[in-house]
Amino acid sequence: MRIRAGVxxxxxxxxxxxxxxxxxxxxxxxxxGGVDEGETQEQA
Known part of the structure; x- marks a missing residue:
């Protein structure tokens, strides 16, 4: 499963x-979009 962020x-x-x-x-x-490793949801 991949974590995603949206707005x-x-x-x-x-x-x-x-x-x-x-x-x-x-x-x-x-x-x-997807949250990359080491990236916060806010940064994504």
Whole structure:
């Protein structure tokens, strides 16, 4: 299992999302990524 960090950005009643296209599907996710060894979740 890999630890991940993410963020929910809200401004003026709008939410920031990342658009992804994978395996023929289109979907949206919150910005984020994996936490590398020696890195804190805040740094990621």
């Amino acid at each position: 929910v950005l809200i401004e003026d009643d709008r939410v920031a999302l990342i658009e992804r296209h994978r395996a023929g599907l289109d979907y949206y996710v919150f910005p984020g």
